[in-house]
Amino acid sequence: MSHIRTRIRQNLVTTLTGLDNTGSNCFDTRVFPMHSSVLPGICVYTVNETSQYPSMRPPRTLQKRLSARIEVYVKMTSTYDEMVDQISADIEEALYTDLTRGGLAIDTRVISFDTDFSADGDQPVMVGRLTCEVHYLAVEGSPEG
Numbered sequence: 708m709s710h711i712r713t714r715i716r717q718n719l720v721t722t723l724t725g726l727d728n729t730g731s732n733c734f735d736t737r738v739f740p741m742h743s744s745v746l747p748g749i750c751v752y753t754v755n756e757t758s759q760y761p762s763m764r765p766p767r768t769l770q771k772r773l774s775a776r777i778e779v780y781v782k783m784t785s786t787y788d789e790m791v792d793q794i795s796a797d798i799e800e801a802l803y804t805d806l807t808r809g810g811l812a813i814d815t816r817v818i819s820f821d822t823d824f825s826a827d828g829d830q831p832v833m834v835g836r837l838t839c840e841v842h843y844l845a846v847e848g849s850p851e852g
Contacts, residue, residue: 711811711852712753712773715841718808719751719775726797728790729779741780743830747794750778754838760847769845779835783824791822791835798837811852812843 716735724733732748741748754774760767777798781790799817806815819838824831845852 708851710850711843711845712756712850714852715773715808715811715843716751716753716775718811719777719802719839719841722801722805722808723749723751723777723798726794726801728794728797737776737778741832743782746830746832747779747781747790749794749798750776750780752776765847766849767847769847771843771845773841773843775839775841777837777839779837780825781833781835783831783833787833788822791833795820795835795837802839808841808843812841814842816840816842 720733720735724731729747729749732745734748734750736750737752741750752775754776756771756773759770761770762768779791779794781787781794802815802817807813808815816839817837818840821836823834825834
């Protein structure tokens with residue numbers, strides 16, 4: 708079985724695959740080159756994770772907070788702002804249909820959004836970045852959940 712963090716990230720990708728404006732262009736990576744053939748598209752990756760230890764006796768239950776980045780890539784056109792906003796709305800709607808990520812988590816929250824521009828690919832793109840926190844429990848020494 709894979710790490711629970713991996714399964715949560717895979718759940719995010721599955722949840723965001725098939726949205727109206729991005730279709731199957733949702734990828735579990737931060738290094739996938741976003742060429743114009745897959746735009747608009749979404750990339751999902753883990754940013755960090757923190758743990759709290761609410762109990763003192765082993766085996767301790769850990770309260771985990773996973774931060775995932777969801778990046779929206781859109782070709783630069785006259786309506787790129789509106790397109791990023793629409794895809795972001797689609798993402799939030801999809802994420803909030805199951806806050807437990809298929810029973811893996813306690814809660815899911817979108818905590819921030821920002822935008823930027825990138826000229827790295829074959830055409831300039833606008834990038835919208837949503838940061839998503841997923842709260843879950845694990846037992847120390849059992850990272851597979």
